[in-house]
Amino acid sequence: MDSHAPDLSPQALSSTSSGTGKKVLLANPRGYCAGVDRAVVTVEKALELYGAPVYVRKQIVHNVHVVRTLEKRGAIFVEETEEVPEGSIVVFSAHGVAPTVHEEAKALNLRTIDATCPLVTKVHMEARRFASDDFDILLIGHEGHEEVVGTSGEAPEHIHLIDGPDDVANVQVRDPERVVWLSQTTLSVDETMRTVAALKERFPKLISPPSDDICYATQNRQMAVKRFAGQCDLVLVVGSRNSSNSVRLVEVALECGARASHLIDYPEDIDLAWLEGVQTVGLTSGASVPDDLVRGVLAVLSQHGFDDVEVVTEAEERLTFSLPRELKKDLRAASPASS
Ligand code: 0CJ
Ligand code: F3S
Numbered sequence: 001m002d003s004h005a006p007d008l009s010p011q012a013l014s015s016t017s018s019g020t021g022k023k024v025l026l027a028n029p030r031g032y033c034a035g036v037d038r039a040v041v042t043v044e045k046a047l048e049l050y051g052a053p054v055y056v057r058k059q060i061v062h063n064v065h066v067v068r069t070l071e072k073r074g075a076i077f078v079e080e081t082e083e084v085p086e087g088s089i090v091v092f093s094a095h096g097v098a099p100t101v102h103e104e105a106k107a108l109n110l111r112t113i114d115a116t117c118p119l120v121t122k123v124h125m126e127a128r129r130f131a132s133d134d135f136d137i138l139l140i141g142h143e144g145h146e147e148v149v150g151t152s153g154e155a156p157e158h159i160h161l162i163d164g165p166d167d168v169a170n171v172q173v174r175d176p177e178r179v180v181w182l183s184q185t186t187l188s189v190d191e192t193m194r195t196v197a198a199l200k201e202r203f204p205k206l207i208s209p210p211s212d213d214i215c216y217a218t219q220n221r222q223m224a225v226k227r228f229a230g231q232c233d234l235v236l237v238v239g240s241r242n243s244s245n246s247v248r249l250v251e252v253a254l255e256c257g258a259r260a261s262h263l264i265d266y267p268e269d270i271d272l273a274w275l276e277g278v279q280t281v282g283l284t285s286g287a288s289v290p291d292d293l294v295r296g297v298l299a300v301l302s303q304h305g306f307d308d309v310e311v312v313t314e315a316e317e318r319l320t321f322s323l324p325r326e327l328k329k330d331l332r333a334a335s336p337a338s339s
Contacts, residue, residue: 020305020306020307021279022280022281022308023279023281023306023308024282024283024308025228025283025310026283026284026309026310026311027224027227027282027285027312027314028224028311028314029217029314029316029317030285030289031286031290031294033215033217033287033319034117034217034317035094035117035118035119035120035215035217036061036117038094038115038320038321038323038324039060039093039094040060040061041323042060042324042327043056043060043115044070044073045327046091046327047070047073047074047075050089052073052075053075053088054074054075054076054090055076055078055083055084055088055110056076056091056093057079057080057084057090057091057097057101058077058078058095058146059093060077060091060093061093061243061288062243062288063240063243063286063289064265065289065290066288081104081108082108084105086110087110088110088111089110089112090105090111090112091112091113091114092113092114092115092116093116094117095116095117095120095145095150096117096121096124096146097114097153098150099154100153111326113326114324114326115324116150118321119185119216120147120151120185123151123183123213124150124151124154126210126213127139127154127159127182130155130180130182131154131158131159133178135158135180135207136160136173136174136175136178137158137159137160137180137181138199138203139152139160139161139183140163140164140181140182140183140195140196141161141163141183141184141187142184142187143163145244147185147244148161148184160173164195165191165194165195167195168195168198168199168201168202173203179205179207181196181207181208182213183213183214185214185215185218186214186245187214187248188222188251189218190252196208217245218287221245221249221287222249222252223315224284224312224315225237225249225253225256227312228312229252229254229255229256229257229258231280232253232259232280233258233259233278233279233281234260234262234274234281235249235250235253235254235260235262236261236262236264236281237249237253237264237284237285237286238263238264238265238284238285238286238289239263239285239289240265240288243286243287243288243289245286245287245288246287246288246289247263249263249284250262253282260274262274264297266293267297267300268300270297270300272304275301283297
C-alpha cells in the first residue's frame, strides 16, 4: 500500500478540511465484496501453498490492477482450459464456469480450485432446478459476459439470453405458462426491473427467482451512489472497463443526477480538466477494486483542494465466504495446527 495515501478513519476524515469548499463524498460500501475477497485470497494462498506458477482460467476478477499484481506473484492467466499444461493446478474465476469446463479440466488431469462466488453458484443451481422442471429460463444478462456464459452452460437447451428490454419482443418460448426469469449478479437493478416489467407484459405467468440474483454487493454499491449522485458535479468510479458492476455505477451516477461521471483504473487516469469548476466529487469503486486505488484517488483529489472528505453510508457489509473446499483441505494438511 502507498504509505502517503490518506487515512480513511472517521477521525482523520472529519479533520482534514482546508476550507476550499471543495468536497469529496465517499461511498460506503464500495470496493471488494465477499466473493472477490475470497477469489483473490484463493489465488494468493494457492501461490503460497503450491508455489508458482498457479494457472487461473480467465481474469480471477475483472480488475486490471488485481490481475497485474497476481501475475507478478506468479499467477498465469489463460483464456481457455486447454492452455493449462496437463496435471497443473488451475483456479476458476469468481464469475463461474459451465459444466463443460469442469469436464475439459478433468480430461487434462488438472487439479481444479473453484473460486466461483457462492452467489453465482446459487444462480447456477436455480438454472439447473428450473431446467429439470422443464421451464424455459429467461436469463437477463450481458451477452458474452463470463458469468452469463457459465450460467447458460448449465442448461443451454432451456436458457434464452435477454440482454436488456429490447430483447424482450423477440424471445420465443415453448410454453408461456412455464417461464422463469433469472439474472446475472452484477446488473443495474433499475434496468433489470424495466426488463422484467416488459417480460411480464409478454408472459403474465412469468415466475421470479426464489431470491434476488443481483447480489447484495451490486445492490448496495448502486444504492450508495444514488444517495449522493444528485449533489455531485462529478462522480469518479474506480474500476476496469470489463467490470460489469463498475460500469453500472457510472450509469447509475448519471441517471441519478451527477453532472459527469468517469470510470478510471488508476489515480493517474484522472483528467485534470474534469475537475475544472467542480465543487463536489462523488467517489466509489466496483466490487473488484482494492481500496488502495481509492486511497490513491483521494490523494490526487486532495492535491487539488478536495481535502474535505465525507463518508456517505448506505449499508454496513459483514458477509464473508470461506475458501474453496479443495484449497482448505490442502491448507489444513500443510499446517494442521493452524486449522
Ligand atoms: O460476477 C461476479 C462474480 C462479480 C465479481 C466481481 O466483480 P467483477 O468486476 O470481477 O465482475 P463483473 O464484470 O461481473 O462485475
Ligand atoms: Fe459475488 Fe456479488 Fe461479489 S456475485 S463476487 S458478491 S459482486
